[in-house]
Amino acid sequence: MNYKYTLDPTPRKFICPACGKKRFVRYIDTETGEYLPEQYGRCDRENSCTYHQKPLKLPEPQPYTPYTHYTQNLDSPKPDFIPNHLFRQSLSSYSKNNFITILKSIFPPETVKKLVIDFFIGTSSHWPGASVFWLIDKHEKIRSGYIMLYDPKTKKRVKHPFPHITWVHSILIKKGKLPKDFTLRQCLFGEHQLIDSPPNKPIAVVESAKTAIIMTGLFPKYIWMASNGSANLNEKFLTPLINRKIILYPDLGQFNIWTEKVSTLIKQGFKITVSDLLEKNATPEDHKNGLDLADYFISQM
16 A cells, blocks of 8 residues: 655645755645645746656555564565555755765755655764665665765775665664564665556666766766675566666776676677776776776866
């Protein structure tokens, strides 16, 4: 069952995230009466602004049942999902989000707003300044999400004194908000973009969510997604893209590995190629640092 929402019937108006005018009508949850996150609503300047962002139709929270064992099975045919109310709680506190600070240093405000909305970038309190990169599949169901902490100065993920990356579902299990046997089955980061995208728009796959988001802002003619590692470049993981034109953009040091995987995927019916753009243009220092596509283009700005 999908949660119910409607545009606020009261005369109250908010600042439109697109045009900046106080003509924005927000969506409310019809069961609780509470406003949905601030990006969801419609500008009533229909002729000059046209901004209208509907909420995702996400699954209702499931009742909590205690379990004694926790398994994380990537091959399970029946994955579990994150309740939508927990997902929605992350869509705020953007002034405290280091990754969004990075986006603001690269793009104009209207582009940052669009990226935040299109990828449902969340904010986590797990580490001050941390972000949530949600894995939402083509059926609008939330598989889980990565919590990551970025340094706004270096634009790199914080890895010292330890790698600041963890799963959302792992944290929620520890807090007792998810059952201990929650089953994760990953999907491509950005897979939800398939819902409304033209079937002839090419797909570009990179390794990290950060790169997919930044490249979307730089080159929106592609639908950018992220695999979260070369291990996920297989037939089962890429099945939602089977009839699409796909271009892979590996990080430096991964070109040969990704090329080998492409040869197998072509035999399995995928229209897929691997780009050597980074391999041809990166410096020896870039290779040493394991540059990714977003790092390369940011360095050229």
